[in-house]
Amino acid sequence: MKTVTLQVEGMSCNHCVKAVEGAVQEAGATGKVDLAAKKVDVTYDDSKLDLAKIKEAIEDQGYDVVNS
Numbered sequence: 356m357k358t359v360t361l362q363v364e365g366m367s368c369n370h371c372v373k374a375v376e377g378a379v380q381e382a383g384a385t386g387k388v389d390l391a392a393k394k395v396d397v398t399y400d401d402s403k404l405d406l407a408k409i410k411e412a413i414e415d416q417g418y419d420v421v422n423s
Contacts, residue, residue, distance in 0.1 A: 357401040361410065362394050365418040374416045382412040 363375060372388040375395055379386030384399035397409055410420045 356398055358396060358398045359406065360394050360396050361413070361420050362422045363388075363413060363418050364393060364421050366390055366393055371418070375413055375418060378412040378416045379409055382409045384409050 366372065366375060366388065367390075369390075372390055375388050376386045379395065379397055382399075383404045384397050386395045386397045388395045395413070397406075399406070399409060413420055
């Protein structure tokens, strides 16, 4: 398992937290959002899932991943 922290722009409320965490989960990973810091800690199995897919899932919800 691998854990990375992604900086995510555009999150402003609890709905945003749920949307981002849900997108990460649907991609096959787990995520914990820190709304104040505008980041999400993502844990995933890098032998089964590519980080790019997780970023894409977050961006599909309307948020911008600005680093990895």
